[in-house]
Amino acid sequence: MINLIIADAELELIPAKIAGHPSVRATSSRRRRRAEECLLDSSLHHSAMNALLDAGRRGRPDIVHFCLLLAMDSPVNTEEDGLRVFVHTRNDIVLRFHPAIRLPRNYGRFTGLMEELLSIGEIVSPAGQQLASSARQTLGELVHELGSQAIAFSEEGKPDYSLSFLRQYTDMTLIIGGFPHGAFLSDVSKYAVSTVSIAKGKLMAWTVVATVLAAYRLTRLWQI
Amino acid sequence: MINLIIADAELELIPAKIAGHPSVRATSSRRRRRAEECLLDSSLHHSAMNALLDAGRRGRPDIVHFCLLLAMDSPVNTEEDGLRVFVHTRNDIVLRFHPAIRLPRNYGRFTGLMEELLSIGEIVSPAGQQLASSARQTLGELVHELGSQAIAFSEEGKPDYSLSFLRQYTDMTLIIGGFPHGAFLSDVSKYAVSTVSIAKGKLMAWTVVATVLAAYRLTRLWQI
Numbered sequence: 001m002i003n004l005i006i007a008d009a010e011l012e013l014i015p016a017k018i019a020g021h022p023s024v025r026a027t028s029s030r031r032r033r034r035a036e037e038c039l040l041d042s043s044l045h046h047s048a049m050n051a052l053l054d055a056g057r058r059g060r061p062d063i064v065h066f067c068l069l070l071a072m073d074s075p076v077n078t079e080e081d082g083l084r085v086f087v088h089t090r091n092d093i094v095l096r097f098h099p100a101i102r103l104p105r106n107y108g109r110f111t112g113l114m115e116e117l118l119s120i121g122e123i124v125s126p127a128g129q130q131l132a133s134s135a136r137q138t139l140g141e142l143v144h145e146l147g148s149q150a151i152a153f154s155e156e157g158k159p160d161y162s163l164s165f166l167r168q169y170t171d172m173t174l175i176i177g178g179f180p181h182g183a184f185l186s187d188v189s190k191y192a193v194s195t196v197s198i199a200k201g202k203l204m205a206w207t208v209v210a211t212v213l214a215a216y217r218l219t220r221l222w223q224i
Numbered sequence: 225m226i227n228l229i230i231a232d233a234e235l236e237l238i239p240a241k242i243a244g245h246p247s248v249r250a251t252s253s254r255r256r257r258r259a260e261e262c263l264l265d266s267s268l269h270h271s272a273m274n275a276l277l278d279a280g281r282r283g284r285p286d287i288v289h290f291c292l293l294l295a296m297d298s299p300v301n302t303e304e305d306g307l308r309v310f311v312h313t314r315n316d317i318v319l320r321f322h323p324a325i326r327l328p329r330n331y332g333r334f335t336g337l338m339e340e341l342l343s344i345g346e347i348v349s350p351a352g353q354q355l356a357s358s359a360r361q362t363l364g365e366l367v368h369e370l371g372s373q374a375i376a377f378s379e380e381g382k383p384d385y386s387l388s389f390l391r392q393y394t395d396m397t398l399i400i401g402g403f404p405h406g407a408f409l410s411d412v413s414k415y416a417v418s419t420v421s422i423a424k425g426k427l428m429a430w431t432v433v434a435t436v437l438a439a440y441r442l443t444r445l446w447q448i
Contacts, residue, residue: 043330062329066290073431075423105286106267107331162445199299207297210434211441218439221386222446 009178010060021048157195233402245272381419
């Protein structure tokens, strides 16, 4: 079983501090929600975000969206039921997803779903089944709860381009940063048995998700 | 060298036939372009599309967007310069991309770029370098021009879950359908030496792109 954590993800509701900015008010009015119940999105709120710490990396729901679509679509999830997916945000909120949840391909609908999940704390199907939930939890607490050996990915990690760690463990927790650049905010070295780099240069989070899941499946199909 | 073709992609400008529909006029007015210079998008023009053939699969620039981001971000492209990427559309337009083009992560900006590319025929950098081009060409003509053995991917193809074809060729042309479901519109069996299925169930186009590029790289790193 693989536990995949998109960690320190730049997914958050709009901070109250910038709720009065014109670009934020425009989002709030278009989505018919209070600003503090709308997602921060750097492509919409760029100028408003100048007032925030770490403005250059925040407001990236698109990274989480793409990573989740790739993970949920992977045969490791759909055929083998071998994947559990978590999103841990910069505000220490952990989102959990039912393996059978069908996430919206459309970005606008995805942001609506995330706003509901972060504001209400869960998404329930019409039949009453919980499809996703959110609750306060640090990355360390989540890794501890999951129990398996954790591997983190970072361009600063130990080079392992051939992903040899996949042959060491059957169960593992993979920690992939859900931010566009820079380092983990959480102290990943405390929770992970190793931090690896899987390419010479920087990779986007979604490329890491896709590469590791494809390689995990092939490791076993190729029986090496 | 891998030539990656996103084929029969559901990427097109809005057909004149539905230019007068309210949802299309809204797009045209918001984007300040004539309707026929805006991209068809099923998430915006769903009801207008009822008047079109194949309405259930058309208008999916999001598929092309994700596939291109994954392909361009892949170390096969960025580190090895081992990838050329093409998009062939349902209207037999072929888009070509310079390996170093930086595509917008933001969907709205990506659609703007595609509108420019399809309307004007090229995208040129401020320094005068051509970053992308579009021209009329069928899939068969493109595969013939590229010259290498072509492999197509389809859930109806011959099962090859371990992607053994990657060990048969050094240079190859990979044909991945850029549509949400159904079959290729082009007669792929004429151009491809084989059509393979890489998983039991259906996969989204982007999962195929990510899986094949990751496996191609690992095949050589693992030297098998």
